[in-house]
Amino acid sequence: MDILLGMRILPLLFVLAAAPAIGTPICPAPLHAGASDLGLASFREDDRVSGAAIDVLRELARRTNCPLNISWYPRARLWAEYATGRINLTASSARSAERDRFGQFVPFVTTRFDLVLSRRVPGNFTSLAEFVEHGSARLNLVRGILYTSEVLGQVERLRQQGRVEVVNDFDIAFRKMASKRAEATLAPMTIYSRHLQNTGLQDLVSVMPVTESAPVLAGAYLSRDGLAPAARKVFADALLGMVADGSVARIYGKYVGEANGRALVPDHGRAIISAYQLLP
Known part of the structure; x- marks a missing residue:
């Protein structure tokens, strides 16, 4: 800085840190x-x-x-x-x-997005560009989630290869991976850590930071x-x-x-x- x-x-x-609790009725x-x-x-x-975000709102x-x-x-x-x-x-x-x-x-x-990839699929990638060029897995994306322009550029390349599927939420994406109906997704640590535990996927996937997804x-x-x-x-x-x-x-x-x-x-x-x- x-x-x-x-x-x-x-x-x-x-x-800001010293500001007291607000008592005025501001809520319509x-x-x-x-x-x-x-x-x-x-x-x-x-x-x-x-x-965590819900607890922030409650506070x-x-x-x-x-x-x-x-x-x-x-x-x-x-x-x-x-x-x-x-x-x-x-x-x-x-x-x-x-x-x-x-x-x-x-x-x-x-937050930032990492590539979560099933170990059934060969490959170790440091960028989505490498995943596009040298990988074969299909990428599951969630509707309503925003990605950086760099990520979207690579996603478009994947679409042209027929390697993108869109689902309604992350729960579906990870349940598909657990049932071997999906191979990869993009998710932040706060998201994949819960779903990997709930689906028993911790030892069955690799998590790879990708250069196109900087912290936002x-x-x-x-x-x-x-x-x-x-x-x-x-x-x-x-x-x-x-x-x-x-x-x-x-x-x-x-x-x-x-x-x-x-x-x-x-x-x-x-x-x-x-x-x-x-x-x-």
Whole structure:
């Protein structure tokens, strides 16, 4: 990080970390959050929605004194509901121009996609380009998930070879791998770690970081239609306060281990907060 930029950010970090819980009634109604299958970030078990990103939202609701309702959707359906204004809030989402039309992005974590490949398929790849050129496996992708332009370029090459299948969620992708009906997918650590354990695939797949998938910001989207600007500011400040005081790293650490939790919120949150300050 640039030293002068860091000097500007540090006072903000101290202010956010020290901010008290907010007691003013800013909620037009209970917050309606949307969730979908994102591994340890959000999952459904015994009809209860849980996960690291869900715990972040619950802590946000606690700090802002806002009741919170959480509804479960397939990933693509979640964004359709969000676009119609029926969802106030989503979490663990990557930023896109389309999503910016309907909401305000507030990052609180980082993420990256790895190639998860069945060991039944030969090959060891350091890039998706190598996978395209020298591999033979078909890649299962999930509807509603955003990938970098570099990843999408290689995915298009795979489509031309007839090596792409699209499924509704990660649970389907990994169950297909467990039943030997699929060979590969792209997923972040927070997602594949849960599904590999649930399907018994830990020793049957290889996880390969690929150069086309650099770390990107992920976080919450606050609805422009469902939340007034003043309310969005309160929620954004509270979320960034959780980044600054280490709460987000600790929450994720409960699910992925302390070291991984800290890695997902690099530089004690400074990089995430500085990125938010530079958003248009």
